[in-house]
Amino acid sequence: MKxxxxxxxxxxxxxxxxxxxxxxxxxxxxKRAFNVMQADLTQALKPHGLRMLTYTALILIxxxxxxxxxxxxxxxxxERPNLVVILDALEHRALILRERVPSxxxxxxxxxxxxxxxxYEKATADVKTHEQxxxxxxDAATRKTVVEAMLLIRHRAAKxxx
Amino acid sequence: MKxxxxxxxxxxxxxxxxxxxxxxxxxxxxKRAFNVMQADLTQALKPHGLRMLTYTALILIxxxxxxxxxxxxxxxxxERPNLVVILDALEHRALILRERVPSxxxxxxxxxxxxxxxxYEKATADVKTHEQxxxxxxDAATRKTVVEAMLLIRHRAAKxxx
DNA sequence: TATTGTTATACTCTATAACTATA
DNA sequence: TATAGTTATAGAGTATAACAATA
Numbered sequence: 602m603k604x605x606x607x608x609x610x611x612x613x614x615x616x617x618x619x620x621x622x623x624x625x626x627x628x629x630x631x632k633r634a635f636n637v638m639q640a641d642l643t644q645a646l647k648p649h650g651l652r653m654l655t656y657t658a659l660i661l662i663x664x665x666x667x668x669x670x671x672x673x674x675x676x677x678x679x680e681r682p683n684l685v686v687i688l689d690a691l692e693h694r695a696l697i698l699r700e701r702v703p704s705x706x707x708x709x710x711x712x713x714x715x716x717x718x719x720x721y722e723k724a725t726a727d728v729k730t731h732e733q734x735x736x737x738x739x740d741a742a743t744r745k746t747v748v749e750a751m752l753l754i755r756h757r758a759a760k761x762x763x
Numbered sequence: 764m765k766x767x768x769x770x771x772x773x774x775x776x777x778x779x780x781x782x783x784x785x786x787x788x789x790x791x792x793x794k795r796a797f798n799v800m801q802a803d804l805t806q807a808l809k810p811h812g813l814r815m816l817t818y819t820a821l822i823l824i825x826x827x828x829x830x831x832x833x834x835x836x837x838x839x840x841x842e843r844p845n846l847v848v849i850l851d852a853l854e855h856r857a858l859i860l861r862e863r864v865p866s867x868x869x870x871x872x873x874x875x876x877x878x879x880x881x882x883y884e885k886a887t888a889d890v891k892t893h894e895q896x897x898x899x900x901x902d903a904a905t906r907k908t909v910v911e912a913m914l915l916i917r918h919r920a921a922k923x924x925x
Numbered sequence: 926t927a928t929t930g931t932t933a934t935a936c937t938c939t940a941t942a943a944c945t946a947t948a
Numbered sequence: 949t950a951t952a953g954t955t956a957t958a959g960a961g962t963a964t965a966a967c968a969a970t971a
Contacts, residue, residue: 616834620823625918626801627894630910631913634793635793635797637916637917641920682933682962704969706795706970707930709929709930735916737901740961748789753900833952843955844939844941847955870951887934
Protein backbone atom coordinates (compact mmCIF):
# COMPACT_ATOMS: atom_id res chain seq x y z
CA MET A 602 0.00 0.00 0.00
CA LYS A 603 1.64 3.20 -1.19
CA UNK A 604 0.51 6.56 0.13
CA UNK A 605 -0.88 8.63 -2.71
CA UNK A 606 0.95 11.89 -2.27
CA UNK A 607 2.82 11.88 1.00
CA UNK A 608 6.00 10.05 0.02
CA UNK A 609 7.22 12.68 -2.37
CA UNK A 610 10.26 14.83 -2.08
CA UNK A 611 10.11 18.41 -3.17
CA UNK A 612 13.65 19.51 -3.94
CA UNK A 613 14.12 23.24 -3.53
CA UNK A 614 14.35 24.16 -7.21
CA UNK A 615 13.46 20.78 -8.68
CA UNK A 616 10.35 18.83 -9.52
CA UNK A 617 8.66 16.17 -7.43
CA UNK A 618 10.30 12.77 -7.49
CA UNK A 619 8.62 9.63 -6.21
CA UNK A 620 10.82 8.15 -3.47
CA UNK A 621 8.18 5.85 -2.02
CA UNK A 622 9.99 2.58 -2.73
CA UNK A 623 13.20 3.84 -1.18
CA UNK A 624 11.42 5.36 1.78
CA UNK A 625 9.99 1.95 2.53
CA UNK A 626 13.50 0.88 3.56
CA UNK A 627 14.51 1.87 7.05
CA UNK A 628 18.13 1.66 5.93
CA UNK A 629 17.48 4.42 3.42
CA UNK A 630 15.94 6.64 6.06
CA UNK A 631 18.95 6.00 8.26
CA LYS A 632 21.39 6.90 5.51
CA ARG A 633 19.69 10.16 4.62
CA ALA A 634 19.37 11.26 8.24
CA PHE A 635 22.92 10.22 9.01
CA ASN A 636 24.20 12.21 6.04
CA VAL A 637 22.52 15.28 7.53
CA MET A 638 23.99 14.64 10.94
CA GLN A 639 27.45 14.00 9.57
CA ALA A 640 27.40 17.24 7.59
CA ASP A 641 26.40 19.04 10.79
CA LEU A 642 29.12 17.27 12.75
CA THR A 643 31.71 18.15 10.13
CA GLN A 644 30.78 21.82 10.53
CA ALA A 645 30.97 21.57 14.32
CA LEU A 646 34.43 19.97 14.18
CA LYS A 647 35.92 22.11 11.41
CA PRO A 648 37.00 25.01 13.70
CA HIS A 649 38.90 22.47 15.78
CA GLY A 650 40.68 20.93 12.81
CA LEU A 651 39.05 17.56 13.48
CA ARG A 652 37.08 15.19 11.30
CA MET A 653 34.61 12.58 12.44
CA LEU A 654 37.19 9.79 12.66
CA THR A 655 39.94 11.82 14.28
CA TYR A 656 37.42 13.11 16.81
CA THR A 657 36.15 9.60 17.51
CA ALA A 658 39.69 8.36 18.08
CA LEU A 659 40.46 11.30 20.36
CA ILE A 660 37.40 10.57 22.49
CA LEU A 661 38.16 6.88 22.84
CA ILE A 662 41.79 7.50 23.75
CA UNK A 663 40.82 10.13 26.32
CA UNK A 664 38.21 7.82 27.83
CA UNK A 665 40.48 4.76 27.69
CA UNK A 666 44.03 5.89 28.42
CA UNK A 667 46.65 3.30 27.55
CA UNK A 668 44.67 1.31 25.04
CA UNK A 669 46.50 -0.10 22.03
CA UNK A 670 45.97 0.67 18.36
CA UNK A 671 44.49 -2.77 17.80
CA UNK A 672 42.02 -2.24 20.62
CA UNK A 673 41.11 1.17 19.29
CA UNK A 674 40.68 -0.14 15.76
CA UNK A 675 38.35 -2.85 17.08
CA UNK A 676 36.34 -0.33 19.08
CA UNK A 677 36.01 1.99 16.08
CA UNK A 678 35.35 -0.89 13.72
CA UNK A 679 38.03 0.22 11.28
CA GLU A 680 40.91 -1.85 9.93
CA ARG A 681 44.24 -1.44 11.69
CA PRO A 682 46.03 0.06 8.68
CA ASN A 683 43.41 2.78 8.37
CA LEU A 684 43.91 3.83 11.95
CA VAL A 685 47.58 4.68 11.36
CA VAL A 686 46.90 7.86 9.40
CA ILE A 687 44.19 8.90 11.85
CA LEU A 688 46.59 8.61 14.78
CA ASP A 689 49.40 10.25 12.80
CA ALA A 690 47.20 13.32 12.37
CA LEU A 691 46.45 13.47 16.09
CA GLU A 692 50.06 12.81 17.07
CA HIS A 693 51.48 15.45 14.70
CA ARG A 694 49.27 18.01 16.41
CA ALA A 695 50.51 16.77 19.78
CA LEU A 696 47.00 15.81 20.82
CA ILE A 697 47.94 12.23 21.64
CA LEU A 698 51.06 10.22 22.49
CA ARG A 699 52.18 6.77 21.39
CA GLU A 700 53.98 5.50 24.47
CA ARG A 701 56.15 2.42 24.29
CA VAL A 702 55.12 -0.40 26.63
CA PRO A 703 58.14 -2.04 28.29
CA SER A 704 56.34 -5.32 28.93
CA UNK A 705 55.39 -5.73 25.26
CA UNK A 706 57.47 -3.67 22.90
CA UNK A 707 55.16 -4.38 19.95
CA UNK A 708 52.31 -2.28 21.25
CA UNK A 709 51.81 1.40 21.95
CA UNK A 710 49.85 2.74 24.90
CA UNK A 711 47.77 5.59 23.50
CA UNK A 712 47.20 8.60 25.71
CA UNK A 713 45.90 12.12 25.24
CA UNK A 714 48.12 15.07 26.03
CA UNK A 715 46.87 18.01 28.05
CA UNK A 716 46.34 19.83 24.77
CA UNK A 717 44.41 16.84 23.48
CA UNK A 718 42.17 16.75 26.51
CA UNK A 719 41.47 20.47 26.26
CA UNK A 720 40.54 20.12 22.60
CA TYR A 721 38.39 17.12 23.46
CA GLU A 722 36.46 19.20 25.99
CA LYS A 723 35.94 22.16 23.70
CA ALA A 724 35.05 20.10 20.65
CA THR A 725 32.64 17.94 22.61
CA ALA A 726 30.82 20.99 23.92
CA ASP A 727 30.40 22.26 20.36
CA VAL A 728 29.32 18.88 19.04
CA LYS A 729 26.70 18.56 21.78
CA THR A 730 25.36 22.02 21.01
CA HIS A 731 25.11 21.22 17.31
CA GLU A 732 23.41 17.90 17.89
CA GLN A 733 20.90 19.34 20.34
CA UNK A 734 19.99 22.02 17.81
CA UNK A 735 19.50 19.43 15.09
CA UNK A 736 17.40 17.22 17.36
CA UNK A 737 15.42 20.04 18.94
CA UNK A 738 12.13 18.79 17.53
CA UNK A 739 12.58 15.25 18.86
CA ASP A 740 11.54 14.55 22.43
CA ALA A 741 13.55 12.51 24.92
CA ALA A 742 11.34 9.42 24.76
CA THR A 743 11.63 9.31 20.99
CA ARG A 744 15.41 9.68 21.12
CA LYS A 745 15.59 6.84 23.59
CA THR A 746 13.48 4.66 21.31
CA VAL A 747 15.76 5.49 18.38
CA VAL A 748 18.92 4.69 20.34
CA GLU A 749 17.49 1.37 21.52
CA ALA A 750 16.52 0.46 17.97
CA MET A 751 20.04 1.26 16.75
CA LEU A 752 21.53 -0.94 19.46
CA LEU A 753 19.17 -3.78 18.50
CA ILE A 754 20.36 -3.53 14.89
CA ARG A 755 23.99 -3.72 15.97
CA HIS A 756 23.37 -6.66 18.26
CA ARG A 757 21.29 -8.51 15.71
CA ALA A 758 24.14 -8.20 13.25
CA ALA A 759 26.62 -9.45 15.84
CA LYS A 760 24.43 -12.51 16.40
CA UNK A 761 23.94 -13.18 12.68
CA UNK A 762 27.66 -13.22 12.07
CA UNK A 763 28.26 -16.08 14.51
CA MET B 764 25.46 11.29 34.42
CA LYS B 765 27.28 8.29 33.03
CA UNK B 766 26.00 4.78 33.57
CA UNK B 767 28.54 2.82 35.58
CA UNK B 768 28.84 -0.35 33.59
CA UNK B 769 26.15 -0.47 30.92
CA UNK B 770 27.80 1.61 28.20
CA UNK B 771 30.63 -0.76 27.52
CA UNK B 772 31.33 -2.67 24.38
CA UNK B 773 32.62 -6.18 24.60
CA UNK B 774 34.42 -6.93 21.35
CA UNK B 775 34.42 -10.62 20.54
CA UNK B 776 38.07 -11.34 21.31
CA UNK B 777 39.03 -7.95 22.72
CA UNK B 778 38.90 -6.20 26.04
CA UNK B 779 36.21 -3.86 27.29
CA UNK B 780 36.40 -0.32 25.93
CA UNK B 781 34.47 2.58 27.41
CA UNK B 782 32.29 4.06 24.64
CA UNK B 783 29.99 6.03 26.92
CA UNK B 784 30.89 9.48 25.59
CA UNK B 785 30.37 8.40 22.01
CA UNK B 786 27.18 6.55 22.78
CA UNK B 787 25.77 9.77 24.18
CA UNK B 788 25.64 11.07 20.61
CA UNK B 789 22.66 9.96 18.60
CA UNK B 790 24.68 10.55 15.45
CA UNK B 791 27.17 7.93 16.59
CA UNK B 792 24.41 5.39 17.18
CA UNK B 793 23.07 6.18 13.73
CA LYS B 794 26.44 5.67 12.10
CA ARG B 795 27.13 2.33 13.74
CA ALA B 796 23.66 1.00 12.98
CA PHE B 797 23.79 2.28 9.42
CA ASN B 798 27.17 0.61 8.90
CA VAL B 799 25.57 -2.68 9.90
CA MET B 800 22.63 -2.14 7.58
CA GLN B 801 24.84 -1.13 4.68
CA ALA B 802 27.01 -4.22 5.08
CA ASP B 803 23.85 -6.30 5.03
CA LEU B 804 22.54 -4.44 1.99
CA THR B 805 25.83 -4.93 0.17
CA GLN B 806 25.52 -8.69 0.72
CA ALA B 807 21.93 -8.69 -0.49
CA LEU B 808 22.84 -6.79 -3.66
CA LYS B 809 26.08 -8.61 -4.47
CA PRO B 810 24.45 -11.55 -6.31
CA HIS B 811 22.72 -9.01 -8.54
CA GLY B 812 25.90 -7.12 -9.35
CA LEU B 813 24.52 -3.97 -7.76
CA ARG B 814 25.89 -1.63 -5.12
CA MET B 815 23.91 0.69 -2.91
CA LEU B 816 24.13 3.66 -5.25
CA THR B 817 23.49 1.76 -8.47
CA TYR B 818 20.50 0.10 -6.81
CA THR B 819 19.18 3.44 -5.56
CA ALA B 820 19.47 4.92 -9.04
CA LEU B 821 17.76 1.91 -10.60
CA ILE B 822 14.83 2.25 -8.20
CA LEU B 823 14.37 5.94 -8.78
CA ILE B 824 14.52 5.58 -12.56
CA UNK B 825 12.03 2.71 -12.49
CA UNK B 826 9.68 4.69 -10.27
CA UNK B 827 10.16 7.94 -12.21
CA UNK B 828 10.49 7.07 -15.89
CA UNK B 829 11.78 9.92 -17.99
CA UNK B 830 13.50 11.91 -15.27
CA UNK B 831 16.75 13.67 -16.10
CA UNK B 832 20.21 13.10 -14.65
CA UNK B 833 20.06 16.41 -12.85
CA UNK B 834 16.73 15.52 -11.29
CA UNK B 835 18.07 12.12 -10.28
CA UNK B 836 21.22 13.62 -8.81
CA UNK B 837 19.12 16.04 -6.76
CA UNK B 838 16.85 13.23 -5.54
CA UNK B 839 19.84 11.09 -4.54
CA UNK B 840 21.70 14.04 -3.09
CA UNK B 841 24.86 13.32 -5.07
CA GLU B 842 26.76 15.70 -7.32
CA ARG B 843 26.00 15.45 -11.01
CA PRO B 844 29.48 14.32 -12.00
CA ASN B 845 29.31 11.40 -9.60
CA LEU B 846 26.09 10.19 -11.12
CA VAL B 847 27.71 9.69 -14.52
CA VAL B 848 29.70 6.60 -13.56
CA ILE B 849 26.71 5.16 -11.70
CA LEU B 850 24.52 5.47 -14.78
CA ASP B 851 27.31 4.23 -17.04
CA ALA B 852 27.41 1.01 -15.02
CA LEU B 853 23.65 0.55 -15.32
CA GLU B 854 23.60 1.45 -19.01
CA HIS B 855 26.48 -0.88 -19.90
CA ARG B 856 24.49 -3.75 -18.41
CA ALA B 857 21.47 -2.62 -20.45
CA LEU B 858 19.46 -2.04 -17.29
CA ILE B 859 18.61 1.56 -18.19
CA LEU B 860 18.46 3.75 -21.28
CA ARG B 861 19.53 7.35 -21.82
CA GLU B 862 16.92 8.57 -24.31
CA ARG B 863 17.42 11.83 -26.16
CA VAL B 864 14.67 14.39 -25.64
CA PRO B 865 13.76 16.13 -28.92
CA SER B 866 12.40 19.23 -27.18
CA UNK B 867 15.63 19.81 -25.26
CA UNK B 868 18.62 18.04 -26.72
CA UNK B 869 20.78 18.76 -23.66
CA UNK B 870 18.90 16.38 -21.39
CA UNK B 871 18.41 12.63 -21.29
CA UNK B 872 15.16 10.94 -20.30
CA UNK B 873 16.19 8.02 -18.11
CA UNK B 874 14.19 4.81 -18.35
CA UNK B 875 14.60 1.25 -17.19
CA UNK B 876 14.69 -1.54 -19.75
CA UNK B 877 12.68 -4.73 -19.28
CA UNK B 878 15.84 -6.36 -17.99
CA UNK B 879 16.30 -3.45 -15.60
CA UNK B 880 12.78 -3.76 -14.27
CA UNK B 881 13.17 -7.50 -13.78
CA UNK B 882 16.39 -6.99 -11.85
CA TYR B 883 14.74 -4.24 -9.82
CA GLU B 884 11.97 -6.65 -8.81
CA LYS B 885 14.29 -9.48 -7.87
CA ALA B 886 16.80 -7.30 -6.04
CA THR B 887 14.08 -5.49 -4.14
CA ALA B 888 12.60 -8.78 -2.95
CA ASP B 889 16.02 -9.82 -1.65
CA VAL B 890 16.70 -6.47 -0.04
CA LYS B 891 13.34 -6.55 1.73
CA THR B 892 14.01 -10.06 3.01
CA HIS B 893 17.42 -9.03 4.32
CA GLU B 894 16.10 -5.91 6.01
CA GLN B 895 13.21 -7.73 7.64
CA UNK B 896 15.63 -10.29 9.06
CA UNK B 897 17.86 -7.58 10.44
CA UNK B 898 14.91 -5.70 11.96
CA UNK B 899 13.12 -8.79 13.24
CA UNK B 900 13.48 -7.73 16.87
CA UNK B 901 12.01 -4.27 16.30
CA ASP B 902 8.23 -3.92 16.34
CA ALA B 903 6.20 -1.89 13.86
CA ALA B 904 5.49 0.99 16.22
CA THR B 905 9.18 1.40 17.01
CA ARG B 906 10.11 1.35 13.33
CA LYS B 907 7.53 4.03 12.65
CA THR B 908 8.95 6.15 15.45
CA VAL B 909 12.45 5.73 14.03
CA VAL B 910 11.36 6.67 10.50
CA GLU B 911 9.55 9.76 11.77
CA ALA B 912 12.60 10.82 13.75
CA MET B 913 14.80 10.41 10.66
CA LEU B 914 12.41 12.55 8.63
CA LEU B 915 12.45 15.22 11.34
CA ILE B 916 16.25 15.32 11.19
CA ARG B 917 16.17 15.75 7.42
CA HIS B 918 13.55 18.47 7.58
CA ARG B 919 15.27 20.30 10.42
CA ALA B 920 18.42 20.42 8.33
CA ALA B 921 16.47 21.72 5.34
CA LYS B 922 15.11 24.54 7.51
CA UNK B 923 18.48 25.38 9.06
CA UNK B 924 20.06 25.83 5.65
CA UNK B 925 17.62 28.57 4.62
C1' DT C 926 54.07 -19.41 14.87
C1' DA C 927 51.30 -15.42 16.17
C1' DT C 928 50.61 -10.47 17.03
C1' DT C 929 51.47 -5.19 16.69
C1' DG C 930 52.07 -1.65 13.97
C1' DT C 931 53.23 -0.31 9.36
C1' DT C 932 53.55 0.28 4.17
C1' DA C 933 51.65 -0.15 -0.18
C1' DT C 934 47.77 -0.48 -2.84
C1' DA C 935 43.15 -0.34 -4.64
C1' DC C 936 38.34 0.57 -4.71
C1' DT C 937 34.36 3.36 -3.48
C1' DC C 938 32.16 7.63 -2.40
C1' DT C 939 32.36 12.48 -2.52
C1' DA C 940 33.39 17.32 -4.12
C1' DT C 941 34.95 21.05 -7.37
C1' DA C 942 36.46 23.21 -11.64
C1' DA C 943 36.22 23.37 -16.37
C1' DC C 944 34.77 21.73 -20.76
C1' DT C 945 30.85 20.67 -24.79
C1' DA C 946 26.63 21.16 -26.65
C1' DT C 947 22.64 22.96 -26.41
C1' DA C 948 19.13 26.54 -25.02
C1' DT D 949 24.12 34.02 -20.45
C1' DA D 950 22.50 29.79 -18.44
C1' DT D 951 21.76 24.73 -18.13
C1' DA D 952 22.65 19.40 -18.93
C1' DG D 953 25.86 16.21 -19.14
C1' DT D 954 30.68 15.19 -19.10
C1' DT D 955 35.76 14.93 -17.99
C1' DA D 956 39.45 15.34 -14.96
C1' DT D 957 40.99 15.44 -10.54
C1' DA D 958 41.47 15.29 -5.64
C1' DG D 959 40.14 14.14 -1.05
C1' DA D 960 38.33 10.97 2.28
C1' DG D 961 36.89 6.28 3.94
C1' DT D 962 37.55 1.42 3.53
C1' DA D 963 39.68 -3.20 2.57
C1' DT D 964 43.47 -6.70 1.80
C1' DA D 965 48.27 -8.42 1.39
C1' DA D 966 52.76 -8.32 2.98
C1' DC D 967 56.52 -6.66 5.77
C1' DA D 968 59.65 -5.73 10.25
C1' DA D 969 59.87 -6.05 15.06
C1' DT D 970 58.57 -8.50 18.87
C1' DA D 971 56.38 -12.14 21.55
